[in-house]
Amino acid sequence: MSRYVEPSAINGHVRVKDVTVVDPLDGRRTPGQDVLVEGGRITSVTATGAPAGDAHVVEGQGRFVVPAYMDMHMHALNTPKDVDGTYALMLANGVVGFRQMSGNRELLKSRSRGTLPRPTGAPALKATAGDLLTPLNASTVAGAVQAVREQHRDGADFVKAGMTTRETFLAALQEANRLGIQLGGHLPSDLDPREAARAGVWSIEHLGPGVTVFAAASSKESEVRAGNPTRKLPPIPKFKIPGADKLAMKLIKGMITNPATGTSELEAHAYNLADGSYDQHKAEELAALFVAHSTWQCPTLIRVHTQQFGDSPEHTQDPRRCYMAPEELRTWDKSVKKFSELPDVTRNALHNHWAAQLRMTRTFADAGVPMVAGTDACGAAGIIPGFALHDEFDHLAEAGLDPLTILRMTTTEPARFLGEEGAFGRIAPGMPADLVLLEEDPLEDHTALRRIAGVMREGSWWSRADLDAVLERIAARPGAH
Template structure:
């Protein structure tokens, strides 16, 4: 997060919010058995065109979608799923998570909410990289992960998931070391020194790695765009709209031209005053004990005054207006949650997207097509089409009529496995029982 307030509260509160400490239990093991699947008579949601195609048959194996045809037959031996009256969307992505904070034991909750992929924006390399690889091999039940590993900056002592860099030389060395570890991208943050920032950008480019995160205090928006920063996080608290001054239109145009995406984490900032005032997050029954304890500690550390609460709420409202202006300028958006209850929060984020003026189709793209475009995977993911990954979510109601219908999940299909509503409820029930037991 970037500057919320120009006061001493900022460092303590932001450090507390980001100090989502350590994963606990081992992740659940993946289910065995993949099969050929045929979903018949379903309405396929075309996220590119923003329309639904009724009466379709979609056939997929564990690796890819094999056919999408109007009234097509189900192949012999395929598991046939009746999609009559239902709607099929691509699997969802949460593009701002911290898995080390929510814990490996939370991974099935993502899947139970239709989230098949995540972008981890900061975790220790020894935690996140083995977990990413286990998920990729199908050894663990949960979403696929794109991971940065630790953030590169010079934050105050005690801030988690970081490699401290003070100079250009240290920035270059840190990127090279993370590249050797096999990270997918590089993350910068508020306290990344100016000299280190540009060295990080240059070395990331040399290593063929994207870099993303916050715009540090001593780097301008224009410089970040020119340096090639791929995305900027946390709209209500980032310098794109809080520091563009009287010429925000020019800043927005430059970001659009350079293809710099925004991950606004709207729901998180809308909830932040309540969270830092001691209220439990939504869907708290599915929040890990570690996350709940962290939020309680954050609330005690923040000790928000009414004035600070009012300011946070005002910034969140202003960010919604700024989002509409950015969208009109052609800036792309990615759906992401940060430190809220995994899986559930993404549906809330999509609802907030529509409150900025997006259509339900546009909001749905922020968690499907847009992540695929951002990651350079648009030929493999992000839509229901022949040759794409078999990541699909079947809904009981049309998300193009009301984005809240993404919550009405009938089944999740990925990698040749089908989790129907009964199986998804079991996942959620197991998590709730485990978290309740661990919290006692």
């Protein structure tokens, strides 16, 4: 059950009548279709007009239907005992699946036992890592290798590098490749992204993060790298004690909320130098290398925007904050204060870097670098779960990506990314009955993706009125994290 989402009365045998089916795979629009659903699966997609029989009927009235959305970078299960608010916001925004970017042994055990919380309308956990690779478990090559082995043993779907060095990152990656488990995440500041791609890294998050990817597109690359300091991490115990993982997360929580608050003036100078010496030819060479090695990118532009414009009213006065748990907002506001105290030279460098991030995203898209949409919601300041994916669509469009590419990044590309191509992400017989009914054509304008007339999750239908009622309940008892 859910505090916010009431069970749908329209489920089981359902006909979504007279819709234009949009296929993200090839961009086709097929008007005048009925989508028949039974047992949580799409059973047929046919020309409208056939008798409905005993099926519940959802009147599409010529609207557009697309596969429901996937968020490929989230931390929803950082609070596994209290995910109801986050999950409800996801449903209300058409998000039906996610990749959990920070796990642990208990989370993996709960998934294996089938005891993860599953309130009404909950999204699917499509993949999860185990513990982040940090100085706590990967301060040495031997430690990094052992951490990968343990996660593989415990059933993690992938390994995420959080805070590593070039040496420990590459050691972990080599071991992951040997075991057949993918590794992705944050590139350390002393690692060339080309080296990571050639070594088989699965995904790069947040366009780096930091300056490392942008150094590879600079005409002054060696100078940028030499001037890019390694972040000093909070003191984390190097020995294992009961509850050490929780202690480590508390120690680095402030950094996770907004890493930009720890930007030094040396880092700011590295940003300015990289951005001022941008070389489009080198950027295109980097993109071509990522294509050749199938190095996925999850830009999370909404995440980098909330970091680099941390005290902007756009984020600090966002009316959607009304859905967030009060303790979450207090953490965010502390981070805002810390960001506002950064020197002007640092804040200006962070602001100016935004244009470079948009340019790099467009360069990658134009080259065909494989990319998925993600938000880093849950724990990151200023990011509202569910809604943030629509914010991500806006920023991808700002970078110059076309509506079809954006739609693919949240539907068919996540399926390919997770090795489930053909298993979800399209409106076709046999596919999960997870779909979003839109008021307008999403191939004409990406903003149509937020104009939701209704959402179907596993064959259960929630209308716009139902979704608005969900949002009202969350605002009355804010509980998203």
